[in-house]
Each structure stands twice: as structure tokens, then as C-alpha cells.
Amino acid sequence: MVEKNVSHITKIHLLGLQTPHSITFLIFFLFLLIYCVTICGNFLIIALVYYSKSLHSPMYFFLSQLSLSDILLVTNILPNTLHTVLMKGITISFSDCITQFYFFGVSEGLECFLLTVMCYDRYVAICKPLHYSLTMNFQLCWVLIITCWVLSFLVVLILTLPVSQLYFCGPDIINHFFCDLDPILQLSCSDASNVLLEVTLMAVINVVIPFFTIIISYVYIIITIFKIPSITGRQKVFSTCSSHLTVVCIYYGSIVCVYLVPRRGQSGDITKFLSLLYTVVTPLMNPIIYSLRNKDLKKAVNKINNNKIII
Template sequence: MDENNVTRISIIYLLGFTIPQSIKCFVFFLFLMIYCVTVGGNLLIIALVINSRALQTPMYFFLSQLSTTDILLVTNILPNVLRNILLKEKTISFTDCLSQFYFFAMSEGMECFLLSVMSYDRYLAICKPLHYTLMMTHQFCWTAVIICWVLIMLIVMIITLTVTKLKFCGPNIIDHFFCDFDPILELSCSDITKVQLEVTLINAVFVVIPFFFIIASYTYIIVTIFKIQSVTGRKKAFSTCSSHLIVVSMYYGTLLCAYLVPKGQTLKTTKFMSLLYTVFTPLINPLVYSLRNKDLKQAAGKLIGQLKSAVNKILLHWKPCKLLKQA
């Protein structure tokens, strides 16, 4: 095939989910509610960390960054899913498709980095408590986060630019609910071997290595916890990292199932597994941290109290309220 004469793809059809007409409204409002709760829950965590002095620690700083990543991920995916549920023509421009892939890959990669840094934070807190304040400084936290953001943006930019150099001649149909890497490559009529090799190497360095780093950190943490003599001490030490361990298990569990075992799966199963780590993991993350964390609960209680007092002051000085009281 002469690659100079191929028809370039400009519009892509995202097939998404096959939803019966009778339950379309229900599915739409379900996803809308999930989106609102996810964004609201993660924004609440960010607000609590900024507002509360008790939460001005490295662990909660990294948690606020994780919440930012979750908001970016779900905002990149769900609005387009909601649009496609309502509209008959489920189209997206090729440029928008690549943009969606860029922000998806960036948020997923950033989550891997942040979970690794958070595991290092827990490792220092439990295994090296005397060195914690010296090593986990405010400057270190900001430097680590900035390096992670810059690094992941550059890495994903390289991948995206490499993909744009390919020729895309169709068919212009993606049987998925968002523009993932493999479905995009299926549209190409160029040789994709080099791109696949490049992405495999990048994934090995920036996804697999952080995963094993987390495993190594938690191996040391578990060994240290078992060395603690008192049962109370063990429970207290484990409680400080249990939420993070649950989030790591959910995130990497669904990610590995979606990408390492896809070939024998049906498309419906692949979509469902992708739905878990792109939509439900960002929803569950704030719930896991808030339900299992006393500091966050106390900070939320104080914030609600402050909001109530602020509303009461506004109502007291509002003229219609004064007239009602006088009447």
C-alpha cells in the first residue's frame, strides 16, 4: 500500500457500551452520579488537606496529589462517555482522541509514581521513624511531585508524538469507550512494531519498576510490623498504611487484569476491566481513605462546622431573615 495515497482518518467512532434503550436514562444518571461523587470526594480531600493544619504532613500532601490525578482521569473519560450514551452518533475527532489518550496515559502513569512515593513515605514512617522528619521534608515532597509530573508528561508526549507519525487509514471504528493505546494502533496501516517495542520498554521502566518498588517497600514494612512486640503497636503501625495498601491492590489488580490478560478475554470483559481502573478506582479512593482515617474525619467535621457557622452569620445579616424575626 502506498502510504502517501491512503485516506487519513479525521473522525473516529467510539462504539462504547451496548445499552438497551429502556435503561439508557438510568445508566446516564448512574455515570453522572459517579462522576459528581468522584470529583466532589476528591475535591473534598484536597480542600481538607489545604484547610487543616493537622493534615499538613507528607502522607496527606501526596494523598491530595493522588486526588488531583483521579479528578484528571475521570474528567478525561466520563464526560465523553455521558455524551456517547445520549447521542446516536458516537464520534470523536482524531485529534481529540489522541488528546484523550495523552491525558489518560499521563494520569495513569502519575498514579503509579504517586503510589510508589507514598509507599516510600510509609516505609520511612514505619521502618525508619528516626530518619522520617529528616528525609521526608517539605522540600523533598514538592521536588518529588514536580519531578513525577514533568517526567510523566514528557514520557507520554514522546509516545503520543511517535503515534502521530504513523499512517491511519481505517477502519475508523474503536470498539471501546475511550481512546486507549491498543485500539488506536489497530487503526494504523503502518508498521507498528517499533511503537509497540518503545511502549513496552517505557512501561517496563515506569510501570513495572514502581510496582516492584511498592512490593519491596511493603515487604520491609510487614517484616518490621511483625517485629513489634505489642499487639496494639502492630495494629497502630498497620493502620497507618492499610488504606494505601487497599488502593494499591485495587489499582494494580484491575490494571494487570486489563492489560496482562486481555487476549483471551471478550471485548465486554476488557471494557469492564478498563471501567474499573478508569472510573471506579477514582471513586473508591477517597472513600477508602476517608472511611478508614480519623484525621480526615475530624478535619471534615471541623470544615462542616466552619461552613455552618459561616452560613448562619450570612443568614443573620440577611435582611429578609431579619424581617421574618421581627414579624
């Protein structure tokens, strides 16, 4: 029971990264540079996929949606982070905090679903190449993408609504650079057992099922690759999914470090650093990994550059 004289908090004070004053501007410009590069890199992939006919395939269509998800994530997280770095913390309304958590959850869930869909695309292309064009048709691609977006918004909404109904009596301080679920629940005076049960269920839907689907798909992919007689053939086939596999390892590796590694004895600074991996580093690395490791994207960029030179 919550005492009647304890008021419901309406403001949240985000402490941010709490960097030393001597390097405040250096950290600020570093994050600003990361934000600009992330936005430009992901928009470049979206533009390349849209305008280059050679990239009009399911794999690159899904990649453009992944870039859109990354833009949503960094736009939700980094502007406030930049503010907290300069001001050594900011005060936001409780509703804004819940809204940030919602869109953070949507973008993270969407990333999980999209990586799973992209893995299925690679599975069909490598394990069932003769059926690829028939299976991964235009209609199915759109159905998969719409399903990913709708599931992301609905699943996180089902979790966010009960969280917003809890009673929050403080303290009104969150020692983080964004409103994540665990710091929000620490402010609650209500019994959050039902919410934690929903969190587990949503985590299974958003993270666990996609993760195991990806693992099973790659087991079949690797088995198929090893059946190829020539080493050159194996390398050529593996190169078509190496970028996706790299992104999956970075993304799920950082999530495991943050949410599955026990936090007992773990300082707030370590938690913040690990959170940076999947909120800031992953959206930055995705376009870089795909650009550096993908010949089709390189050819599309070179073609655009050559056309500009001719003009």
C-alpha cells in the same frame, strides 16, 4: 506498504458501552452520579489538606496530588462516556482521540508514580521513624511531586508522538468508550513494531518499576511490623498504611486484568468493563477509602462541621 488510494482517517467513531436502550438513562445518570461524587470527593480531600493544619504532613500532601490526578482522569474520560451512552456512540476528530489518549496516559502514569512516592513515605515513617522528619522534609516532598508530574508528561509524550506519526487507514471505528492505545493501533496500516517496543519500555518505566518498588517497600514494612511485640502496636502501625495498600491493590489489580490477562477469546464488553475499573471505579474509590479508613481526615471533616454549627 500502504496503497496510495487509501486515505488517512481524520475522524474516529467511538461506539461506547453499547448499553440496552431500556436502561440508557439509568446508565447515564449512574455515570453522571459517579462523576459528580468523584469530583466532589477528590476536591474535598484537596480542600481538607489545604485548610486543615493537622493534615499538613507529607502523606496528606501526596494524597492531595493523587486526588488531583483522579480529577484529571475522570474529567478526561467520563464526559465523552456520558455522551456515548446517550447517543449510542460519538464521532470525534483523530487529533482529539490522540489528545484523550495522551492525558489518559499522563493521569495513569502519574497515579503509578504518586502511589510509589506515598509508599516510600510510609516506608520511612514505619521502618525509619527517627529519621522521618529529617528525610521527608518540605523540599524533598516538592521535588518528588514535581518529578512525578514531569515524568508523567514526558514519558507519555515520548510514546504519543510516534503513535500520532503512524498512518491510519481505518476502519474509523473504535469499539471502546475512550481512546486507549490498543484500539488506536488496530486502526494503523503502518508497521507499529517500533511503537510496540516503545510501549514496552514506557510500561517498564511507568508501571513495572513503580510496582516492584511498592512490593519491596511493603516487604520491609511488613517485616518491621512483625517485629513489634504487641498486637495492638502492630495494628496501630499497620493502620497508617492500610488505606494506601487497599488503593494499590485495586489500582494494580485492575491494570493487570486489562493489560496482562490474555485477550484471546475475550469479548469487547469484558474489556470495556475491566477498563471501567481503573478509569472510573478507582478515582471514585480513592477518596472513599481514605475517608472511611483514616481518622485524621474524619477529625478534619468533623471539625469543619462543628465550626459551621457554631457559626
